[in-house]
Amino acid sequence: MTTTSTPTTTAVALRGVSRGYGRGATAVRAVDDVDVEFRRGTWTAVMGPSGSGKSTLLHLAAGLERADSGRVLLGDTDITAASDNELTALRRTRIGFVFQSFNLIGSLSAEQNVALPLRLARRRPGRAQVRQALDDVGLGDRARHRPRELSGGQQQRVAIARAMVTAPEVLFADEPTGALDSTAARTVLDLLRAMADRGQSIVMVTHDPAAAARADGVLFLRDGRLVDHLAGASAREVADRLVALER
Ligand SMILES: Nc1ncnc2c1ncn2[C@@H]1O[C@H](COP(=O)(O)OP(=O)(O)OP(=O)(O)O)[C@@H](O)[C@H]1O
Numbered sequence: 001m002t003t004t005s006t007p008t009t010t011a012v013a014l015r016g017v018s019r020g021y022g023r024g025a026t027a028v029r030a031v032d033d034v035d036v037e038f039r040r041g042t043w044t045a046v047m048g049p050s051g052s053g054k055s056t057l058l059h060l061a062a063g064l065e066r067a068d069s070g071r072v073l074l075g076d077t078d079i080t081a082a083s084d085n086e087l088t089a090l091r092r093t094r095i096g097f098v099f100q101s102f103n104l105i106g107s108l109s110a111e112q113n114v115a116l117p118l119r120l121a122r123r124r125p126g127r128a129q130v131r132q133a134l135d136d137v138g139l140g141d142r143a144r145h146r147p148r149e150l151s152g153g154q155q156q157r158v159a160i161a162r163a164m165v166t167a168p169e170v171l172f173a174d175e176p177t178g179a180l181d182s183t184a185a186r187t188v189l190d191l192l193r194a195m196a197d198r199g200q201s202i203v204m205v206t207h208d209p210a211a212a213a214r215a216d217g218v219l220f221l222r223d224g225r226l227v228d229h230l231a232g233a234s235a236r237e238v239a240d241r242l243v244a245l246e247r
Pocket residue numbers: 021022028029030048049050051052053054055056057
């Protein structure tokens with residue numbers, strides 16, 4: 001793993017990155033020679049037909065999966081050659097990840113879930129820090145609740161607080177509103193918008209054009225390749241572009 005001291009406006013960059021699965025007749029190039037830069041302080045949505053490589057791209061950018069070829073840069077750090085231990089440390093401190101299914105631990109309260117990444121990074125979780133993270137997502141009064149005592153939207157906000165408690169450079173979200181009704185989805189998207197407006201870098205996979213339209217820009221993938229980009233587009237424009245790709 002190498003780190004340079006050059007100042008950068010790039011939160012994450014993929015350079016010529018490919019990742020395949022399987023062999024022979026069943027081989028798939030899930031991500032195929034992708035070059036992309038996610039700028040600091042911006043929210044980018046990643047869209048594309050089913051199987052186009054969106055989740056794989058997100059996992060590669062977050063260091064959850066390794067590229068077969070190419071380079072992945074987190075800020076100034078080339079994570080391509082990082083050891084497993086280095087990658088684990090990076091994921092615990094510099095990256096936040098939110099899943100469609102929240103992935104909260106059912107036996108722990110909201111505040112215990114939020115404190116978990118600090119414990120894993122062997123940092124003593126300060127109560128004030130944990131409460132602040134819950135306050136930031138509007139759930140300061142739900143700290144003692146267990147996940148089953150919270151609505152889906154509230155659970156996803158706890159998951160966002162958990163991802164943010166270490167102040168990660170980039171928040172990755174894989175279908176964060178996929179399991180929510182439209183009202184809860186809007187609350188989560190409002191929260192992500194406010195975070196991006198305060199300078200948080202966010203990369204989000206979504207199938208929902210209305211969700212993608214809240215981001216600053218939308219990337220479109222097809223067959224593992226980046227094929228289009230929209231900035232400041234409406235939900236209608238995003239939907240039209242997606243339909244054109246699915247033809
Ligand atoms: N672990 C794996 N083993 C084998 N093939 C995989 C694996 N993960 C992904 N793939 C394949 O790689 C391609 C891209 O998958 P990926 O999940 O990244 O697509 P996606 O755009 O996120 O799809 P969806 O919108 O359906 O979630 C698909 O053809 C998929 O079947």
